[in-house]
Amino acid sequence: MTRRDVDLETLLIGTVPNLRAFANSLCGDPTRADDLVQDTLVKAWSNLDGFEKGSNLKAWLFTILRNTYFSELRKRRREVEDADGALAERMSVLPEQHVHMDLVDFKKAFGSLSDDQKEVLLLVGAEGFSYEEAAEITNAAVGTVKSRVNRARVALNKALGFQEGENFNPNGEFAGITRAVSRG
Amino acid sequence: MGTSSDPKRGDSVTMQAPLPVELQGQIGQRLREAYIELINEPVPDRFVILLQKLKQREDEQGGQS
Numbered sequence: 001m002t003r004r005d006v007d008l009e010t011l012l013i014g015t016v017p018n019l020r021a022f023a024n025s026l027c028g029d030p031t032r033a034d035d036l037v038q039d040t041l042v043k044a045w046s047n048l049d050g051f052e053k054g055s056n057l058k059a060w061l062f063t064i065l066r067n068t069y070f071s072e073l074r075k076r077r078r079e080v081e082d083a084d085g086a087l088a089e090r091m092s093v094l095p096e097q098h099v100h101m102d103l104v105d106f107k108k109a110f111g112s113l114s115d116d117q118k119e120v121l122l123l124v125g126a127e128g129f130s131y132e133e134a135a136e137i138t139n140a141a142v143g144t145v146k147s148r149v150n151r152a153r154v155a156l157n158k159a160l161g162f163q164e165g166e167n168f169n170p171n172g173e174f175a176g177i178t179r180a181v182s183r184g
Numbered sequence: 185m186g187t188s189s190d191p192k193r194g195d196s197v198t199m200q201a202p203l204p205v206e207l208q209g210q211i212g213q214r215l216r217e218a219y220i221e222l223i224n225e226p227v228p229d230r231f232v233i234l235l236q237k238l239k240q241r242e243d244e245q246g247g248q249s
Contacts, residue, residue, distance in 0.1 A: 017227060025219065106214040
């Protein structure tokens with residue numbers, strides 16, 4: 001049965017925007033990101049047998065992409081023994097485009113996270129994968145993923161200096177505390 | 185698997201207090217805004233062409249089941 005699903009091509013092309021967004025956010029270099037996506041598609045196509053029918057295609061593709069990214073990264077780090085903080089230059093940032101200031105600041109802060117933190121935050125916070133799925137994709141324990149997401153959030157919050165109560169809003173419990181405190 | 189030393193657990197076991205929900209929300213919102221912007225970029229032709237080629241190659245080699 002070589003007859004692959006007729007719309008495999010369509011399915012894969014449908015995931016490209018997400019794969020590109022993820023790759024771009026991870027490595028911060030659009031050209032490299034597109035190469036990563038290309039590698040991912042080629043690998044996926046030729047390893048289709050490794051994909052279990054009925055499981056999550058997107059999760060599988062994300063797994064291939066991040067594995068490709070991290071193994072490349074390890075290779076590069078070994079090659080370039082990091083002359084004069086070249087590493088710092090390579091620190092990725094979500095690419096800047098025409099956006100308002102908030103987002104520029106956000107992207108800068110995001111760029112300062114570790115790769116481990118970036119990837120889980122993207123998977124859980126941006127792509128909407130569950131902690132369990134993210135754990136599978138990144139080959140880490142669920143507890144590790146949760147703690148990385150939390151650290152990432154704490155770091156971003158620190159960098160951005162968000163305060164509770166700045167946005168009018170939701171969580172009654174916290175609003176209550178703030179009120180109680182300010183009443184002294 | 186993994187009774188004695190579970191390599192998956194190794195790092196970052198130390199817990200940090202979670203961020204208040206409200207702040208998590210603000211961060212999540214910025215993150216999604218930045219991300220959606222990337223998702224909305226048009227897909228370059230190279231990917232459509234690549235998949236067509238992969239499919240073509242398979243069709244040519246095809247038949248052997």
